[in-house]
Amino acid sequence: MVTVGVLALQGDVLEHLQLLEELGVRAKAVKRPRDLAGVEGLVIPGGESTTIGGLLIASGLVEPIRELAEKGVPILGTCAGAILLASRVKDRVVGETSQPLLGLMDIAVVRNAFGRQRESFIAELEVERVGRLKVAFIRAPAIAEAWGRSRITGYVDHPELGRVGAAAEQGNMIAVTFHPEITGERRLHQYFVERIKR
Amino acid sequence: MKLVDGYAYVERLKELIYELLEERDRRREEGLGIRQATPLVKLGFVSMFKGGVIMDVTNEKQAEIAEDAGAVGVMILDKLPYDVRMAGGVARTADANVIAAIANAVTIPISAKCRIGHREEARLLEELGVDLIDESEVLTPVDERSHINKWDFKTPFVNGARNLPEALRRIYEGAAMIRTKGEPGTGNVAEAVKHMKLVNRDIATLRGYYLAGDYEAIWVYAKENKVPYELALLTARLGRLPVVNFAAGGIATPADAALMMWLGSDGIFVGSGIFKSQDPEGRARAIVLATTHYDDPETVAEAQKMISEKASMMGIDIRTLKPEQLMQVRGE
Numbered sequence: 001m002v003t004v005g006v007l008a009l010q011g012d013v014l015e016h017l018q019l020l021e022e023l024g025v026r027a028k029a030v031k032r033p034r035d036l037a038g039v040e041g042l043v044i045p046g047g048e049s050t051t052i053g054g055l056l057i058a059s060g061l062v063e064p065i066r067e068l069a070e071k072g073v074p075i076l077g078t079c080a081g082a083i084l085l086a087s088r089v090k091d092r093v094v095g096e097t098s099q100p101l102l103g104l105m106d107i108a109v110v111r112n113a114f115g116r117q118r119e120s121f122i123a124e125l126e127v128e129r130v131g132r133l134k135v136a137f138i139r140a141p142a143i144a145e146a147w148g149r150s151r152i153t154g155y156v157d158h159p160e161l162g163r164v165g166a167a168a169e170q171g172n173m174i175a176v177t178f179h180p181e182i183t184g185e186r187r188l189h190q191y192f193v194e195r196i197k198r
Numbered sequence: 199m200k201l202v203d204g205y206a207y208v209e210r211l212k213e214l215i216y217e218l219l220e221e222r223d224r225r226r227e228e229g230l231g232i233r234q235a236t237p238l239v240k241l242g243f244v245s246m247f248k249g250g251v252i253m254d255v256t257n258e259k260q261a262e263i264a265e266d267a268g269a270v271g272v273m274i275l276d277k278l279p280y281d282v283r284m285a286g287g288v289a290r291t292a293d294a295n296v297i298a299a300i301a302n303a304v305t306i307p308i309s310a311k312c313r314i315g316h317r318e319e320a321r322l323l324e325e326l327g328v329d330l331i332d333e334s335e336v337l338t339p340v341d342e343r344s345h346i347n348k349w350d351f352k353t354p355f356v357n358g359a360r361n362l363p364e365a366l367r368r369i370y371e372g373a374a375m376i377r378t379k380g381e382p383g384t385g386n387v388a389e390a391v392k393h394m395k396l397v398n399r400d401i402a403t404l405r406g407y408y409l410a411g412d413y414e415a416i417w418v419y420a421k422e423n424k425v426p427y428e429l430a431l432l433t434a435r436l437g438r439l440p441v442v443n444f445a446a447g448g449i450a451t452p453a454d455a456a457l458m459m460w461l462g463s464d465g466i467f468v469g470s471g472i473f474k475s476q477d478p479e480g481r482a483r484a485i486v487l488a489t490t491h492y493d494d495p496e497t498v499a500e501a502q503k504m505i506s507e508k509a510s511m512m513g514i515d516i517r518t519l520k521p522e523q524l525m526q527v528r529g530e
Contacts, residue, residue, distance in 0.1 A: 008249070009249065009490050010248070010249040010250045010270065010490060011246055011248060011249060011250075012242075012245045012246055012248060013248065013249065014201055014248065015200075015201060015202055015245065018200040018201065018202070019200075019202075022200070031490070031491065031494070032494070046245075046246050047246050047247075047248070047249070047250065047270065048246065048247075048250060048269075048270040048271070048306055048307075050265060050268065050305065050306060051250055051268045051269070051270050051306075051486065054267075054268040054486070055268065055486070055487070055490055058487055059490075059491070079246075080246070091305045093301075093302055093305075094302070094303070094304070094305050097305060111305055112305065115327075116301075116307075116327045116329055117243050117307060117329035117330070117353065117354065118234070118235065118324065118327065118329075118352045118353055119234065120234065120235075120239045120242075120243055121232040121233055121234045121239060122232065122233045122236060122238060122239060123231060123232040123233070124231075136238065136239060136242045137232075138239065138242050138243045138246060139243065139246075139307065139329070157231055158231075158232065159231060159232065179242060181202070182202060182205070182238065182241075182242035182245065183202075183238065183242075184200075184202050184203070184206065
């Protein structure tokens, strides 16, 4: 059976664990470097990216996760996870942030791109190779730019902001700015698990 | 049953209560591409706080310290609960200008308190863009009989509860999140422990009924405790509160936070504990660390070393408070 780790420092860890278990894989909470042993794929969940970033450093997980990525282990980042995977981040209101990042993907992300919580929403969007997904955008970031080895694979149509980058892929890594795990959407996790098995 | 199945249930519950099916169909016909402010959007947002610490702040500088320390959010007040207690008089929602300034200074979600039953303070907070509204017993209630109808807002609400029936009543009124009441501003975690254990005990009882197939007992529980049967049954099926549940009231040290996480809290509110201490920066970081690694004594010990007990807030023994000084009894 495939073992998928879920980074469990902060955020909606439980939703990812429960969804993965439903898909018939072994889901494992990762809080310490030793928890990464035997992990064949890693999910970085939603939560506060500044909090998770600080805790990644305090828990000694930055280098172990970078090594995992170099070895080609698939990594999926949702919302805060996508921010942590990005190499450039700024906030729509506050501007440039100096928050700690994993910086594994060639993408630039704008935090709180759609506004505050009252502007959060549920929408459907098409993601390449995955299909049409019904997902939640919660104080969501936007993928403003992808370069190098990275490519934007999904956009959401927003009534005010127009077409906004919401999913990107780079080799073994997937970043999405939304939450499939909150609406009970299974297809993205299925796609992720299939990639691990390949 | 998964937590998100519970969320979907609460979403349907709102439609049942408010007969919003017509409204939903109308919107679908209009072909609106996105849907905002549904119960799921609120519950999902609150879910992102899990495993984190929300810190009480009164100004921009404190909010920035909290963000740098790794808080998942800040709770904006005019006075810290300890100072509310000392000042007496009527405690109201925070200064609108302070809220606006903090909103522009930090990237993490901002919360603020309104008085129990004060619908217009809540409207004001929503208008200011506050991400989470706390209908709080720390402020002076304006309505002793009823709470705000929270289904009616775009912004998610958190409410305090001392036991499971109070929590379920607040969820029925539309609260997207629950916290223990504890006894605010005391620096004494005893009441939060008591309330968390009371909630856990009732959940275990309901879960037992459910596993035994004793739906009659769940019905009797609902009737005797004045809670809707549907929510009692949902709690029994989930084996936990159907919404995120944080601990609050008297948490002052990393060990306090770890204790509340061990008791099953989804996360921690720290009120006076940080900014009434002599070492707020280090203490804020230490409490964040201990909340995440509560199940690892080595890290909790490491966090505890980051603070000095000599710098902790003095605290108040609850037994020295007069009955009229207790905040937890406000709004049942």
